[in-house]
Amino acid sequence: MDDMDTLARLRADLPDPDPDVLAAARDRLTRRMAEVPPAFERSRTSWRALLGRRLAIGVATAAAVAVGAGVLVTVAGTDRPSGHRPETGGGTSAAGTPYRAPTDASSALALAADHARTTGDPVVGKGQYLHISRNVWWGEYLDGVRFRHKFRTEVWVPADADGVWWWRETSLDTKFASAADERKVRASDPRVFTRSASLSSGHDGQPDRTPTGKPHVVGPQEPGWYYPTPRFLAQQPRDPRKLLAAIEAAVEPSSLNKGDRPTMAFQMIAEVFATGYAPADLRAALYRAARLIPGITFQRNAKDLDGRRGVSISKPAPYGFLRTEIVFDPKTGQFLGERTIVVRSIEDDAYLPVGSTYSETALSADVTGNPHLF
Amino acid sequence: MSVSEPPPVRTDADLVDSDFAVLFDRHAAVVHRYLARRAGTGAADDLLAQTFLIAYERRGTYDRTRPDARPWLYGIAGNLLRRRRREEVRQYQAWARTGVDPVAADHAGRVAEAVDAECAAARLAGVLAGLSAADREVLLLVAWGELSYPEVADALDIPIGTVRSRLHRARARIRAAAAKDQGDGHG
Numbered sequence: 094m095d096d097m098d099t100l101a102r103l104r105a106d107l108p109d110p111d112p113d114v115l116a117a118a119r120d121r122l123t124r125r126m127a128e129v130p131p132a133f134e135r136s137r138t139s140w141r142a143l144l145g146r147r148l149a150i151g152v153a154t155a156a157a158v159a160v161g162a163g164v165l166v167t168v169a170g171t172d173r174p175s176g177h178r179p180e181t182g183g184g185t186s187a188a189g190t191p192y193r194a195p196t197d198a199s200s201a202l203a204l205a206a207d208h209a210r211t212t213g214d215p216v217v218g219k220g221q222y223l224h225i226s227r228n229v230w231w232g233e234y235l236d237g238v239r240f241r242h243k244f245r246t247e248v249w250v251p252a253d254a255d256g257v258w259w260w261r262e263t264s265l266d267t268k269f270a271s272a273a274d275e276r277k278v279r280a281s282d283p284r285v286f287t288r289s290a291s292l293s294s295g296h297d298g299q300p301d302r303t304p305t306g307k308p309h310v311v312g313p314q315e316p317g318w319y320y321p322t323p324r325f326l327a328q329q330p331r332d333p334r335k336l337l338a339a340i341e342a343a344v345e346p347s348s349l350n351k352g353d354r355p356t357m358a359f360q361m362i363a364e365v366f367a368t369g370y371a372p373a374d375l376r377a378a379l380y381r382a383a384r385l386i387p388g389i390t391f392q393r394n395a396k397d398l399d400g401r402r403g404v405s406i407s408k409p410a411p412y413g414f415l416r417t418e419i420v421f422d423p424k425t426g427q428f429l430g431e432r433t434i435v436v437r438s439i440e441d442d443a444y445l446p447v448g449s450t451y452s453e454t455a456l457s458a459d460v461t462g463n464p465h466l467f
Numbered sequence: 468m469s470v471s472e473p474p475p476v477r478t479d480a481d482l483v484d485s486d487f488a489v490l491f492d493r494h495a496a497v498v499h500r501y502l503a504r505r506a507g508t509g510a511a512d513d514l515l516a517q518t519f520l521i522a523y524e525r526r527g528t529y530d531r532t533r534p535d536a537r538p539w540l541y542g543i544a545g546n547l548l549r550r551r552r553r554e555e556v557r558q559y560q561a562w563a564r565t566g567v568d569p570v571a572a573d574h575a576g577r578v579a580e581a582v583d584a585e586c587a588a589a590r591l592a593g594v595l596a597g598l599s600a601a602d603r604e605v606l607l608l609v610a611w612g613e614l615s616y617p618e619v620a621d622a623l624d625i626p627i628g629t630v631r632s633r634l635h636r637a638r639a640r641i642r643a644a645a646a647k648d649q650g651d652g653h654g
Binding site for chain 2: 096097099100101103104105106107108109110111114115117118119121122123125126
């Protein structure tokens with residue numbers, strides 16, 4: 094008998110796992126899965142994969158948006174005449190009517206849609222880039238420790254549809270519930286504390302190369318709602334009902350989302366806003382599509398990461414542990430961002446008590462030349 | 468009435484994105500088995516849940532071009548086992564010393580083995596206890612995890628040449644121990 098055969102037989106007669114043990118482990122898993130809206134998570138992982146790094150390296154857009162947490166998108170320059178406002182229509186009087194504070198979600202969304210359409214997109218000249226930057230706080234989980242990790246993710250979108258895209262992601266900060274937690278993570282994976290930047294370039298919204306010329310671990314993804322590229326977004330319907338139907342059709346029913354397509358569509362809308370490159374007419378349609386989603390709650394006084402005031406619409410995730418909130422300014426039509434809040438105990442009260450924000454993002458944008466990152 | 472087609476078979480890469488619970492259903496038993504062989508049934512019960520929780524949290528790191536998630540799951544399980552390295556080595560040592568496998572002795576359904584088989588097992592346990600953690604991991608991923616060399620390389624994120632050299636070293640130790648036993652008249 095070969096030495097490996099003998100070894101292979103060792104402990105081969107151990108009994109099969111107890112079904113109760115498997116059921117308990119599965120239950121722990123599905124409870125964890127229920128904590129985070131799956132659509133968010135999915136795009137988070139996708140984008141992360143696209144950016145070619147493990148947990149510590151986040152994602153551009155969707156990363157932020159994705160994780161579910163409080164994602165706040167702030168568009169730089171919104172207060173400046175030269176404002177670069179790719180996220181929304183921002184014109185303060187774009188609708189040409191006196192502003193009256195909306196008192197419900199429907200009127201607030203209609204107002205935002207009007208302003209998005211009339212304001213249009215920033216002008217990115219030939220050879221120029223739309224530079225979208227996000228500061229992201231989100232929850233990480235490593236070796237049993239939950240902590241918060243801050244990144245800056247930047248993307249440079251070329252004016253030329255076939256031009257080279259650039260990404261840079263920089264790890265900025267970490268926050269731990271205790272010094273013991275920090276020591277544990279430091280011992281397990283010191284890379285979490287590295288303040289280095291990750292670079293990549295690519296085409297049509299998808300990274301394909303690193304500075305060393307290596308391809309990304311995960312190859313280009315099929316463009317779609319989970320991987321929205323400018324070309325893909327340009328082809329989507331602008332009629333709100335057709336747009337919502339297209340988004341809902343793209344949501345894959347699973348045990349993760351209970352097949353709750355309207356809620357998943359709501360989360361998807363937030364993600365698309367946060368890409369930073371949805372064109373103005375699509376942004377207007379997204380606002381109007383959101384009006385068609387049932388069960389949305391409205392908050393008149395909401396603030397973004399920088400303390401700017403707006404309103405918010407929100408909807409609980411399928412399992413009701415987290416609530417996704419989209420924050421926007423109805424006065425200017427500007428999309429400010431989103432956040433996800435813990436609304437039911439997820440049995441992690443030390444780290445994420447009810448009412449806490451899972452993660453948050455601030456976004457800014459301007460027009461630049463080619464960054465030539467490498 | 469429409470004619471329904473059979474649903475396409477979903478790869479593990481599909482499940483990582485769309486239905487992680489089904490990924491659990493597909494691999495939990497085999498991952499548990501591997502963990503139990505390394506750490507004992509009681510420890511495996513807990514490590515199994517941890518493995519899948521971590522896998523879920525880290526699913527962004529999963530290489531979507533890989534249709535089979537086992538190497539990835541074993542890699543995560545291996546990280547958990549590494550923290551129990553001392554206990555694992557101790558139980559191999561006890562096995563080698565006493566001839567009784569403390570893991571197999573944990574459960575009542577143990578099949579009585581022939582004396583010479585027990586001797587061989589105890590000898591192997593002694594080899595396992597003496598291997599470096601890295602060599603032991605490669606050896607057991609092949610022998611107990613039934614992974615191919617490329618899959619072990621994937622699981623541990625090491626070059627395939629390193630897999631070969633570690634396995635070669637570990638097997639040489641096994642053969643040397645067997646030769647020593649035979650020389651001592653135990654074979």
